[in-house]
Amino acid sequence: MKIYRSPFADVTVRDLSITEALFEGLARRGDAPILIDGPSGAAMTGAQLEGRIRACAGGLRARGIGPGDVVAIMAPNMPDYATAFHGAAFAGATVTTLNPTYTTEEAAHQLRDSGAQMLVTVPAFADLAAEAVQGTGVTETVMMGTTGPGSLEALFGPPLAAQVAVDLARDIVVLPYSSGTTGLPKGVMLSHRNLVVNVDQTAEIIGITVQDVTVGFLPFFHIYGMTVLMNCYLSRGAAVVTMPRFDLEQFLSLCQTHRPRQLYIAPPVALALAKHPMVDDYDLSGVEFILSGAAPLGGDVAEAVGRRLGVEMVQGYGMTEMSPVSHFTPPGQNVPGSVGPTAPSAESRIVDPETGEDAAEGEVWVRGPQIMQGYLNRPDATAETVTRDGWLKTGDLGRFDEAGNLFITDRVKELIKVSGFQVAPAELEAVLLTHPAITDAAVIGVPDDSAGERPMAFVVRSDPDLSEGAVIAHAAEHLAHYKRIARVAFVEAVPKSASGKILRRLLRAKVGEDMATGA
Incomplete structure (x- = not known):
């Protein structure tokens, strides 16, 4: 070998733990800014961040959240993202991180699949969050970037003095989601030691x-x-x-x-x-x-x-x-x-x-x-x-x-990689097939100068008036922006093997031939 x-x-x-490792760095930065909000310039020192993490962890423990529980975060980059992430980790809980550009359907899937009990988000996503938590195990939504009841500040409790005991090698501290070659995205279990x-x-x-x-x-x-x-x-x-x-x-x-x-x-x-x-x-x-x-x-x-x-x-x-x-x-x-x-x-x-x-x-x-x-x-x-x-x-x-x-x-x-995000063709195909005028569909990645790749759909339609724009619009209603269809080709049939597997290599070859001939 x-x-x-x-x-x-x-x-x-x-x-x-990953938060104890973080605290080593915060101690070196003490009174100096360690997180700076780019748009506003507001800064948080190492000591301030550590204090907020400990208070967040204390508040979570006071609510009974700890090992075996899951806290979801759906927010853009901001200094308090680290507060929420490491507050949950220090409390012994698992964090699942959601892409804030998700549709309601995508967010709801991850909340259900991960077993999240709390969702931390920002006011800009309040409506999406309210819809996404329906039918999930989320019982409380917390808002960053605001004050008053329901805010991250209101969640804070007595500062937690030490990391809640966890199995560093096995207990899951973060559960990001990654697309596989089939089906919906899967939770990737990463331990404190992994991180x-x-x-x-x-x-x-x-x-x-x-x-x-x-x-x-x-x-x-x-x-x-x-x-x-x-x-x-x-x-x-x-x-x-x-x-x-x-x-x-x-x-x-x-x-x-x-x-x-x-x-x-x-x-x-x-x-x-x-x-x-x-x-x-x-x-x-x-x-x-x-x-x-x-x-x-x-x-x-x-x-x-x-x-x-x-x-x-x-x-x-x-x-x-x-x-x-x-x-x-x-x-x-x-x-x-x-x-x-x-x-x-x-x-x-x-x-x-x-x-x-x-x-x-x-x-x-x-x-x-x-x-x-x-x-x-x-x-x-x-x-x-x-x-x-x-x-x-x-x-x-x-x-x-x-x-x-x-x-x-x-x-x-077969994954398509769009600006670093993995997109499963099967997920996009499932969405396309919900359109009443689409009888079959296959998706591949095609080269794109800015994103590396973009999804292209090969569609079999029952209505000859179905347009490329209509197909793209239908997919856009159900998918995050990076998953959306960039091109559509209408075909008589999707090539498949005897077992029914889509022969994507033949579709890629067709795209290559079309590019070579300028078609």
């Missing part, structure tokens, strides 16, 4: 220090922003300037004001930094290092960003099921097109997905202490994804160079 090990020393597996180890695997090698500050637009509900920004930065005593949503002008302005040394982005932002004329209007000279993750980034775009800004532009790799980081490029060690070597304490393999044998190029498998505990209530899906000896099958194809740098070349899975 050919195993690719990390060139870096193993990290120590520490016996502390703490991945923070340690990442932060030291990237070189985050107490002097650092970064601009955090990557959403905290997504594992990339959750681990790399909220937890890595704060646990090292570094500051984060939060953005509730990405706005290029605001992002550039905040970078000019706060002068971050390092930035963490996704491919659509890299494209803007490479090509948008607005970039020239701002002073980004403080930036030295930019890491792009969540989706593949073309080498030409990375090189264009590097040349334009005079920075080192690199890539990393991971997935929700790995907490998420498994490979990344440290400063000063960029290999163009690579996502870097294996993280400390982790191992990698390249496996032929058909035979299970070692291969020069094949499916990337990863094993290490950051690997998830499994999918919530889905032992079948867990067994399909994680082998008995702990190897997680990523579903991505790749190869290693002689120096141990990983290159991602394609995907085994």
Whole structure:
């Protein structure tokens, strides 16, 4: 068996919760700002954040919420996101993080599936929250960014002195949702140890220090922003300037004001930094290092960003099921097109997905202490994804160079990756088939300059007057914006195997032929 090990020393597996790890960083930042609200400039010091987390945890315990209970958070990035997240974690509860762009149906599914009892949100999403909690186990909704009854402040209680006892290796601290190749998104069970180890695997090698500050637009509900920004930065005593949503002008302005040394982005932002004329209007000279993750980034775009800004532009790799980081490029060690070597304490393999044998190029498998505990209530899906000896099958194809740098070349899975978010074709197909004039449908991902991929639907219609716009509009009523159909092709039949499985490779081939001929 050919195993690719990390060139870096193993990290120590520490016996502390993710919030105790966070408190180490907050103590280093004491009276200095550690979370800054980008739009308003309002700042929270390390001591203030720790006090709010302890008070939030105390209030939750006073309401009887602790180990075995689930608190849902549906909010944009804001300083008190960390208060709610770590308040629940310190109280021993599990946090499930919802995408605030979800439709009512999507939010309700996650609330039901996770077993959430409390929902923390913001006034802008009050109507969505009120509808989504119907028929779920949520008995209380708490509002951040406001005061009075029902607010986060009103939830606070006597500060909790110590972490509520949990099994660090097994108890689930966070339950983000990730789409599989079939059905609705599944809860990914991550323990305190998963998160703490991945923070340690990442932060030291990237070189985050107490002097650092970064601009955090990557959403905290997504594992990339959750681990790399909220937890890595704060646990090292570094500051984060939060953005509730990405706005290029605001992002550039905040970078000019706060002068971050390092930035963490996704491919659509890299494209803007490479090509948008607005970039020239701002002073980004403080930036030295930019890491792009969540989706593949073309080498030409990375090189264009590097040349334009005079920075080192690199890539990393991971997935929700790995907490998420498994490979990344440290400063000063960029290999163009690579996502870097294996993280400390982790191992990698390249496996032929058909035979299970070692291969020069094949499916990337990863094993290490950051690997998830499994999918919530889905032992079948867990067994399909994680082998008995702990190897997680990523579903991505790749190869290693002689120096141990990983290159991602394609995907085994059928997932569509839109701006770093995984979209299951089966979920979109199920929505399309609820339209009375659609008799069959198949969805694939097609290349998109800004998002990496966008969903394209192949539709069999019973009404010849059904238009592309009508199909797109129907899907938009039921799906978050990043899942929405970008293109529609009407076909006589969806190609399927003898067992009824959609032959997506034939659809991809058709799209490729059409692009080649200009059709």
